[in-house]
Amino acid sequence: MKTYIMRVIRLMFGLLLYAIGIVLTINADIGYAPWDVFHVGFASTFGMSIGMASIITGLAIGVIAVILGEKIGIGTVLNMVLIGVFVDWIMLAGFVPIATNFFFGVPMMITGIVTISLATYFYISAAFGSGPRDSLMVAVTRKTGLPVGFCRGSIEILAVIVGWQLGGKVGVGTILFAFLIGFFVQTTFKALHFNATEISHETLDQTFLTITGKPAK
Numbered sequence: 670m671k672t673y674i675m676r677v678i679r680l681m682f683g684l685l686l687y688a689i690g691i692v693l694t695i696n697a698d699i700g701y702a703p704w705d706v707f708h709v710g711f712a713s714t715f716g717m718s719i720g721m722a723s724i725i726t727g728l729a730i731g732v733i734a735v736i737l738g739e740k741i742g743i744g745t746v747l748n749m750v751l752i753g754v755f756v757d758w759i760m761l762a763g764f765v766p767i768a769t770n771f772f773f774g775v776p777m778m779i780t781g782i783v784t785i786s787l788a789t790y791f792y793i794s795a796a797f798g799s800g801p802r803d804s805l806m807v808a809v810t811r812k813t814g815l816p817v818g819f820c821r822g823s824i825e826i827l828a829v830i831v832g833w834q835l836g837g838k839v840g841v842g843t844i845l846f847a848f849l850i851g852f853f854v855q856t857t858f859k860a861l862h863f864n865a866t867e868i869s870h871e872t873l874d875q876t877f878l879t880i881t882g883k884p885a886k
Contacts (some may be wrong), residue, residue, distance in 0.1 A: 670738060670819035672880070673879065676795045676796065676797065677795070677797075679791050679792070679794065679795040680744050680747065680791070680792050680797050680855075681729045681747075681751075681787070682787045683790070683792030683794055683795065683869060684747060684748060684751045684752055684755065684785060684788070684792030685791075686787065686791060687752055687755075687784075687785055687788035687789070687792070688751075688752050688755030688756045688759055688789055689784055689883075690758060690781045690783075691748070691752070691756050691785070691846070692759045692760055692781075692783070692865045693765060693777055693781030693784060694777075694781035694782065694785075694791065694792035694842065694846060695709075695719075695760075695778055696765050696766065696768060696777065697768050697774040697775070697777040697778035697781060697842050698768045698774050698808070698842075699768070699771060699775065699789050699841045699842035699845075700749055700751045700769055700837050700838055700839050700840020700841055700842035700844070700845075701832075701837055701840075701842065701843060701844065701848040702825075702842070702850075703826065703828040703829040703832065703843060703846055703850075704726075704780075704802065704825070704828050704832075704845050705719070705832075705837070706829050706831030706832030706833060706834065706837030706838065706839055706843055707726065707829075708722040708723050708726060708837070709832070709833055709836075709837045710832040710833070710834070710835025710836045710837030711720070711725070711726065711832070711835055711837075711877035712772035712826075713835070713836050713837075714835050716881075718721045718757050719753075719756060719760070720751060720752075720753035720754055720755075720757035720880075721757075722753075723752060723756060724749055724750055724753040724754075727748065727749035727752070727753070727800070727801040728749055728792065728801070729804070730801040730804075731745060731749060731801035731804065732805035734799075734801055734805045734808050735806060737805070737809070737812060738808060738811075738878055739759075739799065739804040739805075739807060740798055740807045741798055741872065741873060742796075742798020742870050742871050742873060742875075742876065743794060743797050743798065743871055743873060743876045744795060744796075744797030744798040744799070744800070744870070745797075745798035745799060745801060746789075746798075747874070748749035748792065748798075748799075748801060749800070749801055749804045750802030752800070756870030758877045759786035771841075773857075774842065775841075775845070778842045778845055779839070781846075781857065782846055782849050782850055782853050782855055784855075784858075785850065785853075786799070786853040786854045786857040787857055789803055789854055789857070790848040790857055790858060790861055790863055792842075793807075793863075793865050794868065795867060796868050796869065796870050796871055797870065797876070798871065798873075799865070799873070799880060802824070803865075804825060805824060805866075806820055806821045807866060809823075809824065809832075809867060810865075811873035812859070813867055816855065817854065817855055817858070817866075818851030818852055818854060819849070819851060820851075821831035821851040821854055821855075822848060822851035822852075823846060824849055825846065825847045826847050827875055829847055838844075842858060850859050853854065
């Protein structure tokens with residue numbers, strides 16, 4: 670049970686860290702990260718918060734990942750909901766400053782990318798199911814056999830194109846994120862001797878059985 674609790678803590682820490690990374694990239698103010706270009710464009714188009722746009726997008730991507738064969742776990746569900754909620758809370762609290770110039774914005778953007786890469790390791794390694802976006806990354810990596818960094822980067826670039834069409838802000842930071850996130854994720858995983866495709870994620874049914882001692886109906 671102690672190991673299980675530590676996995677839950679790892680998951681929650683990873684989700685919070687991911688939200689902090691997102692806010693860092695947004696507040697760098699040199700162009701949103703690819704998925705945030707999409708989220709902000711989506712939010713602006715349909716009149717909702719960035720966090721809510723993130724939740725809706727996550728649900729849609731989660732369905733695609735399931736179709737591609739990825740397992741859904743409690744971590745997947747919490748990722749869909751909590752990252753969006755955490756982003757809204759952090760932005761409302763205002764403790765992450767907004768960059769006042771380009772020279773402050775660039776290191777802030779890179780810090781956000783590193784934070785997101787590390788957060789990805791924490792919540793995927795908890796083995797409660799990858800988040801929807803990372804489930805898609807892992808599914809594409811598994812299906813194509815291409816490097817995880819290349820797959821992640823390709824998905825991010827596609828998100829930029831669609832988000833830009835919806836009115837999301839594209840800038841130097843967007844380009845930095847799109848081309849660096851794959852490198853940093855791959856470097857982080859390699860440094861920590863972690864292979865995301867080898868993780869056996871716990872499904873919702875398995876989590877229910879662990880908690881209640883009874884199989885889900």
